[in-house]
Amino acid sequence: MKVLVVFDHPRRDSFCGAVADSLMAGLRSAGHLPEFANLRAEDFDPRLPVDDEPDWDDPDKVYSAEVLAEQARIVRNQAIAFVFPVWWWSVPATTKGWIDRVWNNGWAYGARKLKLQSALLIGTASAGPETYAKRGYDEAMRVQINTGMMEYCGIPRSHLELMYDVMENDATRHTLLERARQLGATWF
Template sequence: MHALIVVAHPDQGSLTHSVARHLAEGIAQPGEGHSFEIADLSAEGFDPGFKLADIAAHRRETPIPSDVAAEQARIDRADALVLVYPVYWWLMPGLLKGWIDRVFSNGWAYDDSQGGKIIKNLGHLNIHLVGIGGADAGTYTRRGYDVAMKTQIDHGIFDYCGAPVATSKLLLGLETAEVAAHLEAARRIGRDLFNTSSSQVTQAA
């Protein structure tokens, strides 16, 4: 089986990229036969800006832009989509949100042309979310940030498209011991990626 790992961080030496690499190592265990592709949105220069061409495509007036079609084709080749990202201001980075804004388009991720009824097109695609934050778990819980992020991302984006969220994990803390634990957790997520059913969600740390 094949996974597309999408990373949104400009620094190749960041913990975000290290987590993505360890997760990929877990997927590619010898003897399992699984494969992965890493989509580094920053290095690839993906344009997250939602422009007039995207609006026209949303309205079914024009074909989707070619860069969006290329991203959709990458997802179509995958059995699982993994998003690895730093938490900025209690949200995913703008680059990743813009990727979702443009790529998860009307007519591909969902279809709203049936008289107000939304057709969810991505029920076949398992989603794995790995967010990386510097604050501790108590801060997320006290302020309700963990619930807010799950509402916005897990439900607001992926449930709308029918894509089951199989992993929803926050790796929190940047101390040396915490980083080591994060990397091991990432490798474990990768190792278990295709053994995780959509009904068995890995909760936030």
């Protein structure tokens, strides 16, 4: 299976970057073909210009060249994975802007939906599971991301994996990297 791995972190050499590497190693070990999209290194502009604004009266609107290139990248894959740090109980602004611009009306929702088979989202979190559960942040993120984005755009199967306590210690980080590798090898 071809899997687009969308990475969003200011530093490629971060722990989040190591999670992406482990995920891709797992994908390759299972015979999948990952394609890596580093939104920051590619300088993707997350702002929504008028050219890429949804046109509710025209589901066949042709969007900007930048968006068309991103849409082509999605189309050549069968599944998608996101690797990102959790900021303010959500994805970073660049990921949100990528979805806002690229997953547009008439292409990802509305008249047509995405043809991706599945989506895996891995969020690295500095807090522990008890912090997320205390106020329901984890469930709120699942509803927002899995239901409000992935399912809404036609992806029938999605999973948000929160990797907690990434700042804890080396043993915790090692366990989380192994979990990312395992997800790549088995989830798709």
